[in-house]
Amino acid sequence: MLPLCLAALTLGADPAPYPYPDTPPLTPPYVAEKRLPSIFTPKQRMIAKVADLALPGAGKPAPCGSYLWQPSYELDFELRGPTREYVPQPGDIVLSADGSVFWKLMHNLAGTSHPTHSMIVFAYPDGSMGILEAGPHDTLKCRTMEALPHMLSYENEGRVxxxxxxxxxxxxxxxxxxxxxxxxxxxxxxxxxxxRQLTPIRSRGPLRTAFVGKPHGLERESYFCSELVCEACVYAGLMNPCTTRPSATYPRDLFMDRSLNPYLNRHLKLAPCWDPPARWTSTACGCAK
Known part of the structure; x- marks a missing residue:
């Protein structure tokens, strides 16, 4: 009987307290916080993405240099020398291609391909150069950012x-x-x-683009990236409001000066007012991506 009583007392007894150290710091043991995988925390991921943008005053690093290689309508990885220094100016159109398989697939399904991002340089009221992009780095707002730090952020992910x-x-x-x-x-x-660009009711088509997808200026409450660039150009008087089709235009159309869409192929020509696309890097050597 005595052994059974002792066993019962042992099992029912309070657990022994944690033996705190006798000398400071008198702290309990560290237990790692359990965190959900990032896929289950979209709000936190979005907050982190926004915090990483080159917003004015955010102090994001500027590139050590700014260079353009020789222009070409080729979407390859070759850097064509020689380089020349590049200083952003209002109206410059910047395009980029990152390594996102998802966005590459989505653009392919819409009948296009790289580049997958487009933005436009403008001057802040204080004279510094900013850049306007819809949904930078997969965020959900249109944003004005510091031009060169933002371009550097895309160079770190791919080509610019x-x-x-x-x-x-x-x-x-x-x-x-x-x-x-x-x-x-x-x-x-x-x-x-x-x-909707992936559906039959999109504004881009062999015939319908002549009639739909026209500019809306500041009337819209939302924009996607190439649409925002075209709307900005129309608003500033840089593109023809009668023939520009912002919501039917993709970044690749802005890059190539030609399009698989017959209407855009006839009317969307950035040259000669814009130079052909030139690769941008933060260094003048071939070590850039």
């Missing part, structure tokens, strides 16, 4: 090209571009309208 404005903007055109950029900052990314 610049279609430099060959005809500098007038003061009025630049002011209009700035007005548009600041007005559309923090508007929504047009996720629904972008998704």
């Amino acid at each position: 090209w610049v279609r430099r404005r060959a005809v500098p903007l007038t003061a009025e055109e630049s002011a209009r571009l700035t007005e548009f950029a600041l007005a559309t900052n923090l508007r929504k990314f047009a996720l629904g309208r972008l998704a």
